[in-house]
Amino acid sequence: MSQTPPRAWQRMLSGRRLDILDPSPLDIEVEDIAHGLARVARWNGQTIGTRPFNVAQHSVIVENLCGQIKPDWKREWRLASLLHDAPEYVIGDMISPFKRALGATYRQVEAGLQRAIHLRFGLPAELPEHVEKLIKKADRACAYFEATQIAGFGKTEAKKLFPVPRSVEPLEIDILSTEESQALYLARFEELRE
Numbered sequence: 001m002s003q004t005p006p007r008a009w010q011r012m013l014s015g016r017r018l019d020i021l022d023p024s025p026l027d028i029e030v031e032d033i034a035h036g037l038a039r040v041a042r043w044n045g046q047t048i049g050t051r052p053f054n055v056a057q058h059s060v061i062v063e064n065l066c067g068q069i070k071p072d073w074k075r076e077w078r079l080a081s082l083l084h085d086a087p088e089y090v091i092g093d094m095i096s097p098f099k100r101a102l103g104a105t106y107r108q109v110e111a112g113l114q115r116a117i118h119l120r121f122g123l124p125a126e127l128p129e130h131v132e133k134l135i136k137k138a139d140r141a142c143a144y145f146e147a148t149q150i151a152g153f154g155k156t157e158a159k160k161l162f163p164v165p166r167s168v169e170p171l172e173i174d175i176l177s178t179e180e181s182q183a184l185y186l187a188r189f190e191e192l193r194e
Helices: 030-037 055-069 075-082 096-102 104-120 129-149 155-161 178-193
Strands: 009-011 017-019
Touching: 030 055, 030 178, 055 075, 055 129, 055 178, 075 129, 075 178, 096 104, 129 155
Parallel strands: none
Antiparallel strands: 009 017
């Protein structure tokens, strides 16, 4: 008696069915990504104010910081930086300590989604190491600004967890609405695809 494997796909608003364990680039649409990321809260929602700070807005900021760090960076790497957290439109944003606790299975699912997203938008499935490093540097700079401005960390505590950004302009975070973040993400995506 064979058992049917459990369902591993999610239906997107575009109508696509994305298999989370075996994602196809053909089932990925940027509108679904922007919609989902604009509704995923960073810091598990533990931020100040009446609006959650969402992953779509965070992603646009990280892409901007990458441009500050390396102004002549190729457009495709800027696009990769905008898409750096794109798998979270399906699997959500988990804080780093929890990701580490989940281990290899979580990383495999996230990496499979990231590869499919990259292929869908004409990027290499695996980014060069120097590209990954620069995106990570911008991501950690953004995390420092988020931690000290909206997530309740004092600067002394934040410095222990995140490097103090030195190669980017100081950032003042103004939390956008879901709709504003989604529109901003899509607009930046289109600019980078031209």
